[in-house]
Amino acid sequence: MSKEVVIIDYGMGNLHSVTKAIAAVGGKPIITADKEVIAKTEKIILPGVGAFGDCMANLHKSGLVPLIMELLNSGKPFLGICLGMQVLFEGSDEAPGVEGLGYFKGQVKYLQTSHKIPHMGWNKLSLKNASPLLDEAEGEFVYFVHSFHCEPEDKSLITAVCDYGMEVTASVGKGNVQAFQFHPEKSSRAGLSLLKKFVEM
Template identity: 40%
Template structure:
């Protein structure tokens, strides 16, 4: 039930900032039951009930495209209004304050932390890897502790705090894999490439969107 008292299907926008894997994410969200649009138009961001920042690409390039499209402040405003935001891989990294990639770039600043390279002898990390839940997690609800997810990245977020809800270990190096501080959510892994378990993560996030719409 929406705020207007009408039964509606929540609208999800996958932000189009030119990175790869957009269509896999859209397909995964649709299988999770969402009505999805790929867009960078300000009016679509303003009208979205949930927003997804996809992965695979360059942090500075993604931020530049969003700034040129005039949607950085709109994404931040959406979070302030309580509309759920999901960042996937690169999208999760964009949630943080800054990245060192390609000379450095500021991020959205929604969570505290800095994006840095994985240790040289451990990158890139492209593998199915266990994710270990920390405390309660909406994204990992009803998912086994230590379940496998697919990762593909050379950078990680150096961050600590209660917003870290899951971590992974690659070649002995531990890094954040799931972050949550409602309405901000993120996964360093790719749920859309992680089979049925990844689909559960997308469904869990979409349930958060549905709950926000009903309020």
């Protein structure tokens, strides 16, 4: 089993933190935008911080969208983190009219809560549906920074939620494709445990 993990570099993402975390759990991180390298690597991470519209613009500009769609449907382990999770959906309140990758049916919605926006800091995971990465994560605290969350049409895709004055989608998954709204690379021991499971998939 290869422990090489491609971290897709499309100009948006906390690449250093993710790279450091993958290396810390025994993975071999490769930061690249090279399509050939991405295509031949067995595990893929799509990171992201920033705005939905900018993210999709950068992905289209880099010419990576067809390859990412191919990878999502390839059976290879694929992990979306934060904005990298949101763009797997069809669209976002943050960027009306901008189409996401649409791998998951549903929309990214502004957090409708009386709590402070953005949702920033540690919050506790409550597991919903089975995930190969989250089976031991019930009650773990992980780190969030976001103002929008994903609302899949198929609620069975939701693998974990947290409470922030409303039920917030913390993660989704379907087969080889898993995605976290929180930042595992900033989530201390709990986050490293999740990334280790991904490296070992």
